[in-house]
Amino acid sequence: MYWLLLGFGVLTGVTTVLFGFGGGFIVVPLLYTLLLALHGTQSEIGQAAMHIAVATSTCVMIFGTALATRRHLIAGTLRWDLIRPFLIYIAIGAVIGATAALNLNATWLRWAFIIYLILTILDSLFRPGFLHESQNNIRPMPPLQLASLGITIGGFAALLGVGGSVMTVPLMRRRGASMTSATAMANPLSLPMAISGTLTYMLLASRDAVSLGAWHIGYVDLAACLILVVGSWVGIRVAARWIGRIPDRIHAKIYIFLLCLVLGVMIVV
Incomplete structure (x- = not known):
């Protein structure tokens, strides 16, 4: 299990830096499948597998x-003037979503999670702006x-444990961003969601007396998290x-292709 988590952690790091996502779209289906295989669907961990995976x-x-x-x-690919106004609102949404x-x-x-993926793929394929070549002239928002x-964005991302990239990348593409800029901005925009969402998963699960054993804080599996983080750093x-x-x-x-792969995995499992 640990070597598998490490390997997928590397893949998570690669897709995070190049496509703005990776944590949720790789970790959620992987960890969900592993927890069910190791503990069974009737165990306490098995019954909470999706919540553990998301948290x-x-x-x-x-x-x-x-x-x-x-x-x-x-690399100089970040636009802080466009990122900064989003941060507080994403953090608020993350608490609501978690x-x-x-x-x-x-x-x-x-x-x-599956429906969200399907809608995102269809939106990227058929709504104008995503697949067109961009000159990176990004239009600001009111x-x-x-x-x-x-x-x-913060609410849906924390609800599903996927980060905000699946919404921010298509959004920025339609507003004129190149894929490099769109994926670059997805990472700092996912950070407040990740912090707020994690704290919420820990605190609320503790309040509800959820106890999944050692190496867990609320629904967060600390051992799996540590291994995935090491792999992510390498990737x-x-x-x-x-x-x-x-x-x-x-x-x-490639971004859309990766979303389709993850959709297939989630439907199968």
Whole structure:
């Protein structure tokens, strides 16, 4: 199990730095499947497998997005003037989303994850802007739109443990960003969600007297989190050399392809 987690942690780091996602879309289905295989569906951990996967994924994202943000900062691909206004609203939305997730049945949470993926893929394929070559002329948003989108992004991301990239990358693409810029901005925008969401999963689960044994704080599996973070660090270091080198339209197509792969995994498991 541990070597598998380490390997997928590396993959998480690669997709985090190059595509703005990886924590949730890789960790959630992987950890969900492993927990069911190791503990069975009738055990306490098995029954909470989806919540553990989502909470642990959210915790892993704190480290992955922070490391990826640093790499993009070094590469000069971040637009702080566009990122900064989003941060507080995403953090607020994350608290709402994590609270909602703890009150949902695990099966419903899994299907919410699947439906969210399907809608994102269809939106990216058929709504104008995502697959077109971009000149990176990003159009800013008015304050009210910033607030509503930020809370929505933070809420859905924490609810499903996927980070905000699956919403922010298509959003920034439609507003004129290149894939390099869109994925670069997805990482710092996911950081407040990851911090707020993780604390909420820990505190609310503790309040509800959820006890899953050693190496758990609330629903967060600390052992799995540590291994995934180490792997993620390796993946980010390896992939950092490719920042800004992938052609824009190819970058966008690979992003959609990866979403389709994760969708297939979640439907099968």
